[in-house]
Amino acid sequence: MSSKLKKFLLLSNVVLILIHIAYFAYGFIHFPGVKNINIYTEFYRFKFYDEVSISHFFIAGLFLLITLILLIRNHSRVHYSVKQLLLIGGVLLLTVANSLTFFMSYSFGMNASLKNELPEKKLNADKTLLNVLNSFLYPVGAYNSESMFKVTNILYPDPYPIIEEQDTPFYDPANKESFTVQTVYYSIDTLKLAEKSFDKMKKSADTISSLLGFGKAELANRIISQKTENDSTVIIYKGREVNPQYDDSVCVFLETNNLISPINGIDIKMQQQQNAVKRYNLLYRAPSDSLLRAFKSLDTLLKNYKIESYLQPAALIKDVYHIRDGNQQSVIEMQNRFERNQLIDKIKTLDRLFYQPAFFHSSIRPIFFCVLLGTWLFGFLIFVIVNYRRRAKL
Template sequence: MDRKLKRFLIKSFAVLAVIHLAYFIYGYMKFVGLQKINIYTEFYRFKFYDDVSISHFFVTCLFLFFFVIFLLRNHSKKRNTLSEKLRIGIILLLVSFFSLTFFISYSFGFNAKLRTVLPEKDLNKDKTLLNVLQPFLYNYTSYSSESLFNPENVLYPKPYPVIEQIDTLYYDPDNRGYYSTESNYYSIDTLTMLSADHKKLNNKAKLALDFLGFDDKELEKRIISKHEKGDSTEIIFKGIKVYPQADEKMCIFLQNKFLFFPLHKVPEQQQQYQNAIKRYDLLYKYSQDSLLYSFQRLNGLLKKYNIETQIVPKDLTKDVFYYRDHQQEPLNGIRNTYERNDLKDKFKTLDRLFYKPNYLHPSIMGIFFTVVMSVWAVLFLLYLIWNFRNRKLSSDDFKEKEQM
């Protein structure tokens, strides 16, 4: 490959880089904004009818047209070895690929603007706020759901979390048809001991069990799970009996641990526990102003994402503390109305754009690579044919001169 051809290829790739930069800037400028993002928002895919697709088609055609003309006219006369031809073939494949991917640079620009408007740190702050406030934001009918709200979902404070044990009480031992069931809750405790002492408890373990009020046989009955870690065994077992129904600081809002939307690459259990602590503090440790401020931040968040809401922070704060202190009343009157599905869809879309970007949409992937390979095949064949033709012409000219 001679110096002239190298210069030509470098200039060609420089032109491609400038075009890609132009599409990147165009994508950056065309970002629709957070408020207009919805479940259908995605990174650009070739549509054949909008400004990006039409301009892409003409720019690609013009570039390839002039590229081929200059390549064949000025750089196809030299006799090339097989390795040089293969090298040129690879370069032409790269030219084909980069001349057909301007729309991907457009998507890169879109993504860059998205991350400028909403840095990942701010997205995580918004998710954390929603996760902490999630139990206050359910539709009022959801508060009667035992799967969403029950004592087993309480993670904080001690002795929670608990596990439910349903005991059956038979009124007549000889007649099993008459019975009732009773739910009892036990704290979930952990005991670690040497594996060799698992069957024969050491003194420290015995003291701990004596404090809890049961012996090693009772421990065996209460074991939930065992995990061996090296030389030690970790035993998770049912500890003391807990009475959530009689706990004055165990309102319904603490009986939900589910996340509105999990943070990326942070264990969900860790998030749930941290949120439970913050939620407990808002309800029982801090003044009402702290919860009011959280709901004011929530209102700002909903406006930021263009979510229709009827939430009035002061009213919702009053409702939460009212139902905290009146645990037996159904939550029919909680004033927390907003477009829940729209907000959920918004964060699903943002999560997809942030962490699962499809710059090359699966629906066009097959067509795209077919077009790239077709363009490459045409370019490479034209080069080989022109190279062979030019060498033949030069050979014929040389023979004519010899005959003269």
């Protein structure tokens, strides 16, 4: 391969790199911004009808045509070995591939613009704020949902000392959709006995069952665990039936550990525990200014994400403290209205753009590779045929 041909092929790909940079800049400028993304937002997919696709088609087509003409006119009279032809074919394949991927540089530009506006660290900080405050942000009707808010969800400062059991007291075998579910809660109690005393008592099930407060028939089902500590035997068992929903000392805001959106790469249970600690501290330990600042940060976040909101941080913090102090019925008056579903959709979209960007969408891959191989094979065969005929005339 002559030095002139090497320079020509190198210069061709340098020009393509400059065009890629131009498309990258164009994508960076034309990213709509975090405020304007929605569930349909995606990085660019070749669509055949917009300005990016049309310009791409004409620029790539014109470039490849000029490259082929110059290649044939200036470099087809040389005698090339099979190895050299294969090497030229490989470089031409790279050139064609670079010519057909301007749209990907456009997508990379959009991605860079997104991460410039919202770095991953900032996105994770926003998620943390939303997850910590999530229990204050449900529609008022959701606080009556036993599946979402219940004491067994409490993680901090200590799990609520009960065990939940569900039973189906009514079930129609002929109609599998006809049934009722009854939830029963039992206290978790502990019995600690000296080991010698326990050894004497365990010979009589009547003695142990009388100590625990229920009959022998329930003994096996009631004991949760039994272990020896030093010189004592500790029995943990299901105690009496309780109704935790009537416990006014339990704040409803601690009864959920759901996340609006988990942070990528961190264990969800760990996040739930950490958020529960932060939420408890905001409610009970930190000065009221801390929770007020958190609500103000939330209000700013919603504006930055262009989420319709009627939040009033100063009024909301009063509602929260009023409910925390035992006025659970006041939850229906909380001033926490905003477009929750819109926010969740936007966070899901951001997660998809960050962690599943799909720069090279699966829907266009078959077409892309067919065009790539077809264009390359067409140009390369023309060059080989012209080269062969011109050599024959020499």
